[in-house]
Amino acid sequence: MDLLNTPAALRIQCRQWRKQGHSIALVPTMGFLHAGHMSLIDEARKRADKLVVSVFVNPTQFGPNEDLDRYPRDLPRDLKLAEEHGADAVFAPEPGAMYEPDHATWVEVPELAKGLCGASRPIHFRGVCTVVLKLLNLVQPDVAVFGQKDWQQLAILKRMARDLNLDAELVGMPIFREADGLAMSSRNVYLTGDERARVPAIRQGLLLMQQRVKDGETDAEQLGLMFRRHIADTLPDARIDYAAFVHPESMAPVARVDKATLLAVAVFIGKVRLIDNILLEG
Known part of the structure; x- marks a missing residue:
């Protein structure tokens, strides 16, 4: 080489x-x-x-x-x-x-x-x-x-x-993940032990939104509120930079998840900014 x-x-x-x-x-x-x-x-x-x-x-x-x-x-x-x-x-x-x-x-x-x-x-x-x-x-x-x-x-x-x-x-x-669902990133080394133990909640929130869509919820605003409540409950010291439902190619915001939609999120935990996403099939 x-x-x-x-x-x-x-x-x-x-x-x-x-x-x-x-x-x-x-x-x-x-x-x-x-x-x-x-x-x-x-x-x-x-x-x-x-x-x-x-x-x-x-x-x-x-x-x-x-x-x-x-x-x-x-x-x-x-x-x-x-x-x-x-x-x-x-x-x-x-x-x-x-x-x-x-x-x-x-x-x-x-x-x-x-x-x-x-x-x-x-x-x-x-x-x-x-x-x-x-x-x-x-x-x-x-x-x-x-x-x-x-x-x-x-x-x-x-x-x-x-x-x-x-x-x-x-x-x-596809995103390569740790066994507990955390998306692999070079910046994960910044996380403290306690933070690292709790941040899989981000992936859990994405999967929860996937299930809500499967159950029939298509209103992006309501789904966004659900995700934010999940983060508030599981990572109360975190700060959400964004949690957005967008077209997967144009990145334009969508109001309803009635066709393929990307849910993209960025969450600060301590000084670390973590990003993740999931493609929702409407």
């Missing part, structure tokens, strides 16, 4: 593979890899001859008061895991290699980014789109694999790929 640190080295390696007739898969990550990342890497490994995993804590998707400096990092462990799961190359650049000091070009999908995480993190998806497009340009992959925990992010990236006529297929994989 090769460790590549510069965009030029990544471009040269991928160009060589393509000249040899190889297909290429890409898994973009911010590192501190966990079993959820491994599920993406394993899927990507099946889909192409060569596999690139990027490990880059992208500074442009963090707001001024967010956790860029303390975001967990462990590159030696990431390299070991990536190699064990079949990566042919890991791209781990420094921020200065990806962004010139006078960088001035950004990519946005503003209509899909104005709600949910975009409402409280206004520059987040601009940074995500820009860095993912840079990676896609460098690698020119046949397929890129992402997790569905960040459903809004994947919807935005798919729209970007469609609107800009990108050649890569963007694939979303």
